[in-house]
Amino acid sequence: MTDYQWTGAVSQAASTAGNWIPSGPPGASDKAIFDAAATQNCNWDIASVNEIEIKSTYAQTLTLTTDISLNGLIISAAGKIVAGSAKGLTFTGTPPYKSGKCYVENGTASSPFNAVSSRNNTTYTMSPSSGDLYFDTGIYPNVKLGGAGNKTPQYIAPTVANSTDVNFLTLRISAGAFAPASATPTDNDKLKNFIIDASSSQLTIDPSGITSFDGGYATWTFQGKSSGFLIPTSNLADYQGCDFTFRRMSIVATTDGAGAWAKLNANSRLYLTDLTIGVGASLKGAGACAIHLINRPIIKGTWGFFSIADGIYHPKEGEVLGVANGGTGLSNIAQYQIPFGTDGNALTTSTRLTFNNTTNVFAIDGKLDVSGLIDPTGLELTPVASNPGGVAANTLWLNSGDSNKLYHGSSEIAGGGGGGGTVDVVSNVATNTILGRNDGGSGDSEELTPAEVRIMLNVEDGADATDATNVAAAGAVMSVAPITLDTGNNRVGINEASPDYDLHVHGGGNYTVKFEHGEGQTLFNKYGHIQIFNDNASPFDGATLDDPVWQIGQRDGGQLDIALGNISTQLVPASKQMLQLKRVGNTESGAAQIGFLGATAVSQQTVALVNSISRNGNPADPEANADAINAIIAALQAFGLFA
Numbered sequence: 304m305t306d307y308q309w310t311g312a313v314s315q316a317a318s319t320a321g322n323w324i325p326s327g328p329p330g331a332s333d334k335a336i337f338d339a340a341a342t343q344n345c346n347w348d349i350a351s352v353n354e355i356e357i358k359s360t361y362a363q364t365l366t367l368t369t370d371i372s373l374n375g376l377i378i379s380a381a382g383k384i385v386a387g388s389a390k391g392l393t394f395t396g397t398p399p400y401k402s403g404k405c406y407v408e409n410g411t412a413s414s415p416f417n418a419v420s421s422r423n424n425t426t427y428t429m430s431p432s433s434g435d436l437y438f439d440t441g442i443y444p445n446v447k448l449g450g451a452g453n454k455t456p457q458y459i460a461p462t463v464a465n466s467t468d469v470n471f472l473t474l475r476i477s478a479g480a481f482a483p484a485s486a487t488p489t490d491n492d493k494l495k496n497f498i499i500d501a502s503s504s505q506l507t508i509d510p511s512g513i514t515s516f517d518g519g520y521a522t523w524t525f526q527g528k529s530s531g532f533l534i535p536t537s538n539l540a541d542y543q544g545c546d547f548t549f550r551r552m553s554i555v556a557t558t559d560g561a562g563a564w565a566k567l568n569a570n571s572r573l574y575l576t577d578l579t580i581g582v583g584a585s586l587k588g589a590g591a592c593a594i595h596l597i598n599r600p601i602i603k604g605t606w607g608f609f610s611i612a613d614g615i616y617h618p619k620e621g622e623v624l625g626v627a628n629g630g631t632g633l634s635n636i637a638q639y640q641i642p643f644g645t646d647g648n649a650l651t652t653s654t655r656l657t658f659n660n661t662t663n664v665f666a667i668d669g670k671l672d673v674s675g676l677i678d679p680t681g682l683e684l685t686p687v688a689s690n691p692g693g694v695a696a697n698t699l700w701l702n703s704g705d706s707n708k709l710y711h712g713s714s715e716i717a718g719g720g721g722g723g724g725t726v727d728v729v730s731n732v733a734t735n736t737i738l739g740r741n742d743g744g745s746g747d748s749e750e751l752t753p754a755e756v757r758i759m760l761n762v763e764d765g766a767d768a769t770d771a772t773n774v775a776a777a778g779a780v781m782s783v784a785p786i787t788l789d790t791g792n793n794r795v796g797i798n799e800a801s802p803d804y805d806l807h808v809h810g811g812g813n814y815t816v817k818f819e820h821g822e823g824q825t826l827f828n829k830y831g832h833i834q835i836f837n838d839n840a841s842p843f844d845g846a847t848l849d850d851p852v853w854q855i856g857q858r859d860g861g862q863l864d865i866a867l868g869n870i871s872t873q874l875v876p877a878s879k880q881m882l883q884l885k886r887v888g889n890t891e892s893g894a895a896q897i898g899f900l901g902a903t904a905v906s907q908q909t910v911a912l913v914n915s916i917s918r919n920g921n922p923a924d925p926e927a928n929a930d931a932i933n934a935i936i937a938a939l940q941a942f943g944l945f946a
Contacts (some may be wrong), residue, residue, distance in 0.1 A: 304351055305333045311343035311363070318348050331372075336382075337361040349369065354399065357383050359410065364417060367392075375399035378441075379410030382417045385448035386424035393428040394928045395450070398436060401459055406431075409441025412463045416444065422472055428468075429454075435484040440466040440495075446765070448919040449477040455484040461674040470498045482517040493551075495521040502526040504559040506535055508543045522551040527563030528585040534586075536571040549573075555581035556604065567618070579838065580604040588618025593720035684709075708748070715747075813873045828873045832856030851875070861889030862904065 307329040312574035313321035317335070320326045320343075329335045331351040339360035348368045356377040357365060362384055365391040374396045378384070394406040402409070404861030406429050411414070416422040422444045427437060430450030438454075440461040448454050454476075461467075497518070499505040503570070505525055508516070516535070522824040525532060532554075533846050552575055556563040561583035567573055569590030578594065580586050580599040586606040594600075594608060594616040609614040631650045639657040642650035656669035656911040670693070684700065688705040692698025709716045732738060738748045741755050757764060787796035796802030799809035808815055822843040826834040835853040836846070837877070854866045854875040883904045886893035898904035 305329070307333055309333050309335065309337045309341050309345055310339055311345060315344050315346045316348060317345050337363070357415070375406055375408070377408045377410065378415040381411045381413035381415060384421060384425065385418075385596060386415050386416070386421040389424050389426070391426045391428055393430070395430050396432075397434070398431065401437065401439070402458055404435065405439050406436070407439060407443070408443075408461045408462050409439050412441065412466055412889055414442045416442075431479075437468050437484075442470045443472065445473045445475070446471045447477060448479060448481070453480040453482060453484065456492075456495065456497060456517075456521045457483050457484065457485065458489060458495050467494050468496045468498055469499055472499075473501045473504050473507070474499060475504075475509065477506040477512045477518070480515075482515070483519040488520040492520040496524060496553075498524040498557060500528060502528045502532065502563065505532065506542070508545045510543055512543065513545060515547040515548070518550065520771055522553055524553040524555055525556050525565060526558045527556045527565050527581075529559045529563055531587075532563075532565040534565050534567050534571075534573060536568060538574055539568055540570070549575060549781055551575065551577045553579040553581060554584045554604075556583035556584055557581075566675045567594065577601075580606050589692040590618075593617050595606050652702075679691050765877060828856075830856060830874065832874065834870070834875070851879070861885060 305325070307323040307325065307327045308323065310324055311322050313319050316322065318328050318837070320328055324328065324340070327333075328349055329352050332353050333371070334356065335349075335352055336352040336356050336358065337345065338358040339362070341361060341363045342361045344366065346366045346368050349371070350369055350856070351372045353373060353374060354375045354377070355365075355371075357380050359379040361380050361383060361538065362614045363667055364385050366387070366421060370391045372393050372395070374394065374693050376392065376394075376400070384562070388845070397403050398405070400405045402434050407427065414422060416793045417427065418791075422442075424449055425444035427444060428447045428449065429450075429901040431452030432450055433452050436448075436452055436454045437457065439459065440463060444764045457498040498527055525534065533541055534552075534554075535542050535545075535547045535549075538544050552573075554565045554681040563583065563584075564585040564587055566587045566589055569592055571592045573592075573594045573617045575594070575628055577600075578596055580603060582603045584604040586604075586608070587592075588607055596616070599614075600606070600616075608618065609619055611617050615823050636642060636652055637654075639653040639659050640654065641658055643656065644650055655666075656939070657666045658664070659666070686701040686703035688703050690698055690700055690713065692700070698712060700710050701707045702715075702917075704712050704713065726917075733750060737748045737753075737756050738747060739751045739756070739759070740749055741751055785798045787800050787802060788794075789796065789802050794802040795806050797806075798811060799807045810816070810827075810829060812829070814826050814828050820826040824836045824838075828834060833855045834898050835855075837849045839849050850871055851868045852875055854868075855863075857863050862881040862883050862885035864877070864878040864880040866875040866877070868875040881899065881903075883896075885896050885904050887896060888905075895905050896904035922943075
């Protein structure tokens with residue numbers, strides 16, 4: 304373990320190395336010391352350290368900005384700890400002080416916190432794993448005790464000489480035990496005073512925390528409360544049924560001021576050696592409770608008890624008076640029960656007649672006879688399986704066996720009856736409910752759920768008449784990418800958001816349009832060519848296509864041709880053309896040309912050579928006939944039809 308001395312030479316952050324001597328910061332096994340060497344305040348932002356010691360010479364403050372896990376804390380200067388929000392110091396391991404007995408050593412009789420709010424925001428959680436944990440005198444914040452070890456109220460030599468008070472803001476016990484470490488008390492044990500300073504949540508026992516609490520021979524001082532503080536006695540639900548043992552107790556009004564009071568619960572017993580009621584405080588009893596004292600009480604304030612025997616005190620309101628003397632004749636009344644007269648001298652109660660002033664429910668488990676009118680704001684009936692009335696014919700009831708319908712005697716009120724009759728007005732129909740009939744045959748109307756209505760109407764849950772799924776299922780078309788309907792111009796676009804024509808298909812790939820037939824396909828490629836495929840492969844599904852492919856389209860040179868061949872890069876090559884049509888210069892006025900079987904297109908003027916020859920020949924002129932035949936051959940050769 305290394306001792307680190309705070310200087311604040313660089314900043315106020317505890318985690319900055321240059322703020323410590325030696326260079327730090329301190330870690331989980333180290334000790335942080337605050338003394339006269341400090342030049343500025345410290346903002347503690349380290350989650351774990353072994354010890355923190357604030358010496359009397361420390362002139363700055365220590366602000367808690369994070370929860371801290373540590374083993375020990377020494378405080379010898381007042382007003383140094385600052386906590387702007389809830390922060391916890393959790394102590395574990397063997398206590399390091401006073402021979403392994405204390406986690407905290409208070410070297411000042413004044414509060415180590417700079418303000419009331421800082422004390423309120425701080426919690427010491429002490430969780431020893433074994434042994435006895437003692438408490439040095441001094442002022443503590445909220446204290447929570449856990450762990451397996453015993454917490455003892457016995458005396459231990461205080462750091463501040465002759466001091467006797469241990470001031471807890473609040474005390475909470477979650478585990479372990481709380482009892483004297485020794486069965487033999489000392490005179491010093493009797494001088495120790497445990498004071499709870501807060502008026503709210505003074506002593507809390509967590510569920511399954513501890514089953515017994517022995518305050519030893521110390522005095523336990525509790526605050527009276529303006530709304531009443533419940534004194535811890537055995538078997539109270541407020542204290543998880545814990546058994547309490549105290550010998551010396553004081554009730555004061557230090558926090559809430561004059562008029563603050565404490566109460567002893569009904570049927571409780573408080574056994575003490577000494578009891579003191581401080582100035583401005585009072586002690587009240589509830590019901591048949593009692594206080595047993597060895598010594599006479601010291602009453603500086605007030606209390607509502609009187610002595611019925613030496614050392615035995617009962618509350619004045621616990622005296623039982625009969626009805627004749629203005630009382631009830633009862634020693635106690637169970638919660639919410641209402642007393643009523645009997646033939647005897649005392650009133651009585653019944654669990655069947657109660658009033659809950661928390662829920663404002665007046666309960667009568669039986670028949671209510673009313674001779675006059677009833678004027679409620681509403682009438683709520685509980686459905687039952689059979690007529691509950693004394694006179695059944697005069698009873699209104701809800702029949703749980705008939706859909707909670709309203710009955711008068713044995714008859715349904717405003718029942719729908721069988722089909723074909725008039726329909727009565729129906730009231731009190733539940734929200735999101737439609738009246739109809741879902742069962743087979745005719746009969747009374749029923750409350751149909753939305754799900755049942757949808758089934759009857761054959762409508763899906765959450766259906767939207769215009770969504771793509773439903774429109775498509777109905778065989779209709781709507782605008783949904785890539786289809787656009789321009790209803791204003793009666794146009795349809797495919798991959799075209801603004802169609803210019805009645806049907807506007809905008810292709811983005813090699814092929815724009817495809818028609819798939821039963822035994823073939825017709826394609827429009829990106830050049831506008833029509834390609835026709837046949838399918839002769841079984842099965843005839845249009846998928847497996849035959850080569851070659853017929854193609855009709857315009858070439859880059861402006862010629863229109865019909866070609867037959869295998870496709871190469873979306874085109875049948877020009878070399879595979881069967882017929883070519885064009886005009887010279889690719890203009891409207893250019894000379895028309897034609898070619899067959901891949902031959903270069905030639906002007907139709909060649910045809911005139913053939914037309915100049917007699918169709919019937921000239922038998923008298925063999926040479927003329929030969930010329931005609933040669934002209935025909937030349938023409939066929941020009942068209943590429945003859946080799």
